[in-house]
Amino acid sequence: MQHTITFTHEDKQSTAIVPTGAMLSDAAHLAGLDIGQPCGGQGRCGRCAVQVTDGNVRRRSTLRLSPDDIEQGYALACQTVVEGDVAIHVPPQEKIERRLTTDRVVAEVTVPADYEYLQDQTVRRVHLRLSPPTMEDQTDDWSRLQTGLRLQANVNKVNVSLALLQTIGDVLRAGEWDVTAVLEYPLEHLEQPLRLVSLQPHHVDEYSPLWGCAIDIGTTTVSVWLVDLVSGGVRAQVAEYNGQIARGEDVISRIMYASKKGGGQELRQRVLDTINELLETACKRVKAKPEDVVKATIAGNSTMIHLLLGIPASNIRLSPFITAVNHPPLMTAREVGINAHPEASVDCLPGVASYVGADITAGVLSSGLDTAENVTLFLDVGTNGETVLGNRDWLVTCACSAGPAFEGAGVVNGMRATTGAIEEVWINSETFEPTYRVIGAGKPKGICGSGLISLLSEAFITGIIDKAGNVNLMASSSRVREGAHGGEYVVAWGEESESGADIVLSRVDVDNLLRAKAAIYAGFTVLADTVGVPLETMDKVLIGGSFGKYINIEKAVQIGLLPDMDWSRFEFLGNTAVKGAYYALLDWKKRERITEIAKRMTYIELSADNSFYEAFTSALFLPHTDMSKFPSVAVALSSKVKGRRSNVGMTE
Amino acid sequence: MALSGIQIYKMLPQTNCKECGFPTCLAFAMKLAAKQVELSACPYVSDESKKQLAESAAPPIRLVTLKASSEIKAGNEVVMFRHEKTFYNKPGLFIRVKASDPDLAKKVATADAYKVNYVGMDFTIDGFAVEADGELAAAIKTIRTVSKRPLILMTKDTTLLDSALSLLAGESALIYAAESSDYEPLADLAKKHKAALAVKADSLDTLADLTQKIQAKGLEDMVLDLGGKNMSEWLARSTQVRKLAIKSNLRALGYPVIAFPCDAKDEGIAAAQAIAKYAGFVVLSEFKPELLYPLLVLRENIYTDPQKPIQVQPGIYEINSPKPDSAVLVTTNFSITYFSVANEVEGSGLPAWLVVTDAEGMSVLTAWAAGKFDAERIAKSIKSFDVASKVSRKRIVLPGHVAVLSGELEEELPDWEIRVGPREAVDLPAFMKQALN
Amino acid sequence: MPIEIPKDKWTGSIRAVTIGATSAEGGTRAKSITVGGQTSMPYLHYEAPMPNKPVIAIEIKSRKPDDWSPLLADAWGEAMADPAQWAKKAEEAGADLIVVALTLADSPEDAVRVIKSVLSGTGLPLIVWGPGQAEKDNELLVPISEATKGEKIVLGICEDKNYRTIVATAMANGHLVQARTPMDVNLSKQLNILISDMGMSKDRILMDPTTGALGYGIEYGYSVMERLRLAALQGDAMTQLPMIVTPGFEAWKTKESKVGEGVPEGWGDWKARAINWETLTAIALVESGADVVVLRHPESVKRVKSAIEELVAV
Structure with missing residues (x-):
């Protein structure tokens, strides 16, 4: 009916x-x-x-x-x-707020000092002056172009697509046999022919920009850097939420959605829309057109790459977790659906496994982990919790599902780090009264990831929650109360908040946060254990992911998210994936290095035995079941313990 | 000394050629360290490395196999405590019989036919220990008419043994037992008939001397009888022998152990200790299913691989004496998931049927993400546990995390009402009180 | 060849915990019981002497249970209707301690009365379990704790979601607590930390790692206990507590013990098998380091007790 x-x-x-x-x-x-x-x-x-x-x-x-x-x-x-x-x-639909305005996404980036366009770049511009055909010289257009390439550019063999072939006659004549070709030199197998990417009439100045772009497709955010391949300089950086978010916040939800009828096609279109809009914005900023972009290099986790290419992703989530492809072949923008030059080469960087994708191999490249002399840990603090450990001799990697709690999802009053998010909290250990800072300085709407870390840490240190995350209902404050999901702590009363409702940290939120931090901590400890490298011998801890920029180290250590070590060993790198894609875009040697990295990385499947689960349960405590791993937190606790006991009626 | 993955990696070619079947040399090295793969899978490893790796890989406790139509293995163990890795070879349970027993055929046949099922596995006894108080060869003939299981021959009489073992050509029996005074002819006999030899001494010093002398005669398959006047002495010796073999790499005591709870004050208790504490062969006085069954289950439990995720048995669990109209809740068989659901409901005092689905030991979300907790599996559980026969109200409560399954489950179970419960176990009691009426 | 016996050199030791108080110690018990104090893995006398042997507690209920196996009802007879009588009979059967398990039907007044009558019926130290529902546990245990101040009773069962009230009342009235966690080393440690963070002395905590019965997950409990004991000996202060286990409760829940008819023939004689089930469950746990073993059937008590004597004999 x-x-x-x-x-x-x-x-x-x-x-x-x-x-x-x-x-x-x-x-x-x-x-x-x-x-x-x-x-x-x-x-x-x-x-x-x-x-x-x-x-x-x-x-x-x-x-x-x-x-x-x-x-x-x-x-x-x-x-x-x-x-x-x-x-x-x-009802009115939630508008995704755009925190990702220019100012906050621009990363400081310098052109690698050793970049030589003519040596390192795979796409190059060649100016050709051909003699026009005559009744005596009836050579066909394509042969004429090939001959020109051989004599003037030392190119013996070149491939062309049918679509381009359909246009060369017009272009040659429009330029009156004076044309500029863009050629793509092959990556790995030098005996393969070159490819003609574009042909423009007339002479184009050798030193005028030749556009390429580096793209990182994150589960949450897509970043695009527009690069002048001649000078190597990044000319525009733009980022936007991944349009797929409306259909799922984490990779599993997306895979599920993609397996519905038409879902895969929809998700593909959504991310293409995001990329194409970003490309348009970036090009506008430098007064170029998307069609001027002749090369794109893409990093992203394996699910994002599958969804972009319209490849079914369901086996990624099903045991034994096999991708359709870790290293897609070179494609053209036309095939992929990116509105760059249709013949532009689209290079999806290689990943390692279902849950360790090209965003991580690119991150390893840009962080220099694969050339480090000493053992270094690379953490991507995000939903998928990827971790890499190693040095120039070996690399191991794992991923653990941390969940989106640190991105504000799955938390009652959680939100993304946009205007109105509480991003830092301090709690008075005598009165349990909080002070907080809100992004944009207006009324608070909710709490974002860094705010949650800060809040969890303060609630723990002041004794509002115990080491297991139980809210201590014996605490004498009206902010500590029985809520719908057990005990909760009121961070902001209704009269202070934007919506008029109390903003709280509930027991369920605490559990979600504990699980997220425990998963990340367990991931790198198991990885270190598996190869027998003690955490304390780690030379450096590199923290990537755009979220990584805003973590307060002290709080992150207090809740046991990061290991308790000298803070100077932590280094925050921001979005390492797009940076890696940028390096790969510029320099074929670096591009080859990513392939090497992907080959060298040994993926450790954490669910293969109990060790992850063990490490996880021991990390499911504040800061950790084994307090000896967190000496600085023990000190912080003992200095506050007196005040706390007297406040919660626990004096003996 | 066991090498770590990184140590082994340094001895490998480091070319990541993938020919061993693993994506990188390091992955292969870690599998080697975990003893889950043979070094021979690598075609390019150097002879030098081969030698070094072979030394680190040699099993500290010799694998001894008793064989007839079936076989039972002991030895090859690598740890003191099962959680460190696992215990590999379950101790063989042998029933002692007397050669002179007029009812021998019947007794052996009864014990031999014993089969009992425990969670889908069929357990049997492993063999018989024959006391040669009469014509051994005749007894063997009798036994072999009704049982083809491995044998332990309990006599020092070489004439009896020789004729008995001649009847067991192609098998590996165990001769019990050689001592310092009489080991030579027994060792020769064992060698001749390819039998294993149990050795017995009053102290570990003497025992080690004895195994070395026997080994010098070219016999490798030995089994140790540790003696001991009571449980504590046996436990001490068994622990010492295991530790000497594994930690001190003492080859002279690197053999499986045989225990005789049949001679103990409380046979069941002594057998339980032997199973838990390192015995390779356990001899019981007679065939008694009321003891045999619990011992077989204990053996299975102790020798379960602890590296597998902790699971509870899938099935339907009764909480607070449920009635036919009580709620039917569904969850996975990951132990912590089960405990948190069961504890919350138990604590609330509300009666419920808890259907635990086989999700390969994963939690609700993980299992769902991995396709191990879907509508099909849930429906299968509901049917195979025959939940419909226990309840009057056909209504299932799904965990909130898998609300998405409700539609498919409705299709799988058309006569059931599907309800979506809360996502966290802690909210279950409130949900049951408010929403389930 | 002379063999050097390898001995582990442990740095940690298990705390000695005393349950029950005599009149000299401020209570009314005929004697107190001390468990723990070990400095080696169980019964390895060649490494270290064992200062206190494991003890056996017999579990009785505040009201006659209607869901217990008829085999248990046969064994205890009429005494099951009267906790004081039952406790006395349990003492005669060889118990070192009495566990009184309260039920949801008990009011606070009933519960206090039952405990007082048991205290007068036996001179053994007591362990008292609430019915296992947070609010009810607190409602019953607090008045009992106050009414028996100084008796050094073990109050239980503390779990991670409900430990504060029980610990607070135990601290205020000089009792001990039983801390139960579901078969996980980390969770055991965590609960011990939470309880001692409240200021409870670690000399007053028994940890209950939970164990399944034979065939029902005993291997998890078994290994968790071995690991807890190893961690304790290696110096981890938060695991250096004596362990209490409940094989009686676990074993008598199983079909193998409960049911006599319609079971596979291979299970053998019901009564012998049922008692073997409880006894063997208990022995496996004794081997892995149990200090207090809570049993139900007098025959199992006799057998386990005799095994412990053999194990502690040097």
Whole structure:
């Protein structure tokens, strides 16, 4: 039976006709509405709630909806099926705030001192003056061009695509046989022919910019650097949230979404849209056009690369976790769908395994870990918690699912680090009263990752939560109370907050944060154990990921996220993936080095035995079950322990 | 001394050629260190490295196999405590019989036919220890009409043994036992018939002397009887022998141990100690299923690989004496997941049926992500545990983390109502009180 | 050839913990019981003498249990209806300690009365378990703790989600606590840390690592206990506590012990098998380092006790 579903959204109406049992979210999609599903339509996040104003529906799940909500007709679009004609009110959709404005994404980057365009670059511009054909010289256009290349550029063999071949006659004549070709030199096998990338009429100045771009497709953020391949300089840096976020916040949700009918195609289009918009913005900034971009180098985790290329990703999540491809072949922008020059080469950098992708190999390159003399640890503090350990002799890597807690997801009052996020908290150990700092200095809306680390650490050090994360309800403060999920701590009262509701740290939040930090800590400790290198002998700890820029080391050590060692050994690198892609874009030797890195990296599957689980449970404590690993925290605790005991009524 | 992965890696070619079947030399080296692969898988390793690696890989306790139609192995152990790696070769359980027993055929046949199932595995006894108080060869003939299991021959009489062993051509029996005074003819006999030889002495010093002398005669397969006047003495000796072999690399005592709980004050208790504490062969006085079954289960438990994730048995668990209309909750068989759900519900006093699905020991989210906890598996559990016969209200509560499965589960289980519960176990009692009515 | 016996040189030792107080010590018990104090792995007398041997506690209920195996009912008879009688019989059966397990049906007044009657029925030190539901446990244990101040009873069972109230009342009234965690070395350590962070002396904590019965996960408990003991001997202060285990409770939950009919023939005689199940579960745990073994059947008590005598004999 078919039913008519009428949606009202921002005073506009739209309808869809669907059969009994159809999902509301699918009906909305048919009606042309975009309802955000940050969990990928798994019924976990509750953000797709809509209001049923008339008609019959069946709610499979009411997770995150209160009895009041249900009374008022609210239902989760992704968990509710149609059982008749229905009228739906779609509330205003959450707007993704754009923190990623220019100022905050610009990384300091200098052209590698040894960069020599004519030696290192795989794409080069060649100026050719050909003699025009005559009745005597009836050589065809393509042969004429090949001969010109042989005599004037010492190129014996060159390949061309049909699409380009279709245009050369016009270009040669438009330039009156004076043309500029862009050639791509092959990467690995030098006996392979070169490829003609573009042909332009007339002479183009050798030293005018030749555009390439380095791209990092993060699960959360996509970054694009526009690079002049001649000078090697980065001319524009832009970044934006990955358009796929609306269909899932983590890789697993995305893979799930991609396996739905049409889901893979949709996700592919969403990330292409993000990339193409970014490319457009970047080109505008330097008064160039996207079609001027003749080469793109892409880093990203394996799932992101699969989704970009439209390759089914479901085996990535299924044991034994096998990718379709770790090292995709060179492709063209036309094939991939990037709005650069259609013949531009698109180089997806090689990854190692399902959960250690090209973002990490590129990160290793840009951090220099693969040439380090001493053993160095590289941490990507993010949802996938990738870790690399090694030096110039060997490299091992692992990934552990840390979850998105540090990115503000899966936490009751969590949010991304945008305007209104509490990013740092201090708590008075006598009164338990907090002081906090908000991004943008307005009223707080929620707490972002760095705020959560700060809050967890303060709550722990002041004794509001015990080492296991239990909220100490014996503490004498109205901010400590019994909440819907057990004990909770009120960071900001309703009157201080933007929404008017209290901003709290709940027991469930603490658990999520503990799990996230324990997973990351366990990941690198197991990795170090597996190869028999003690943590304290680590020369350097390099921290990557855009999140890595904002971590407060002291707090991160206090909660046991980072190892307790001399702070001078920590180095924050920012987005190492896009930087690695940039190096690979410029210099074929560095590009080859990434291939070597991917080959050399030994992937350790943490789920293969119990050691990760062991390390995880021992890290699931503040700061750690083995306090001797955190001497500085022991000192911090003992200096506060007196005040704390007297406050919580625990004096003997 | 066992080498670490990095130490082994340094002896390998470091070319990452992948011909061994592993993606890098380091990956291969780590597998070697974990003894999960043979060095011969690498075609390019140098002779020098081969020699060094072979020394570090030699098993500290000799593998001794008793064989007839079936076989039972002992030895090759590498750790003192099972959590350090695992215990590999389960001790063989042997039933003692007397050659002179008029009921020999019947007794052996009964014990031989014994088969008991424990979580899908069939357990049997491993063989018989024959006391040669009469015509041994005749007894062997009788036994072989009803059982083809490995034998332990308990006599020092070389004439009896020689004729008995001649009947067991192609098998490896164990001769029990040689002592300092009489080892020579027994060792010769064992060698002649390819049998293993148990050796017995009052002290470890004497025992080590004895094994060295026997080994000098060219016999390698030996089994140690440690004697000991009580449980504590036997435990001390068994621990010492294991430690000397593994930690001190003392080859003279690097052999499996045989224990005789049949002579102990409390046979069951002594056998349990022998199984837990390093015995390779255990001789029981008679066939008693009420003791044999618990011992077989204990042996299985102690020799389970502890590196596997800690799992609970999939099945339907009763919490707070549920009734047919009580809630049916579903979770995975990862032990911590199970415990947190069971504890929350148990603590609330609310009755419930807890269906534990085989998700290969993973937690709810991990299992779901890995495709081990999907609608199909849940439906299979509901059916195979016959949950429908226990409840009057066909309603299942799914963990909130897998709300997404509700639709598929409705299709798999059309007559069941599918409800999505909370994501965290701690919220279960409130959910059960408020939402399940 | 002379063989040098390898001996481990441990730096740590298990704390000696005393349960129960005599009149001289401020209580009313005929004697107190001390467990722990070891400086080597269990029963390796050639490494170090064993200062205190493991003890056996018999579990009784505050009310006659209706879900216990008929084999247990046969063994204890009418005494099961009267906790004081039951405790006395348990003492005669060889118990070193009595565990009184309270039920959800008990009111605080009932519970206090039962404990007082048991205290008068036996001179053995007591362990008292709440019914296992956080609020109810606290409701029953606090008045008991106050009413028996100074008796050095072990109050249980503290778990990571509910330990504060029990620990606080134990501290205030001079009792001990039983700290239970689900078969995990780290979780055991963590709970010990949480309890001692409250100011509880580590000489007043028994750790209960939880164990499955034979066939039901005993291997996890077994290895966790070995690891806890090894960690303690290596000097980890947070694991240097005596261990209490409950093989009686675990074994008598299993089908193998509970059920006499309709089971596979290969299981053999019911009664002998049921007692073997409890006894062998207990022995495996004794071998892996248990200090207090809580049992249910008098025959198992006799057998385990005799095995312990053999194991502590030098």
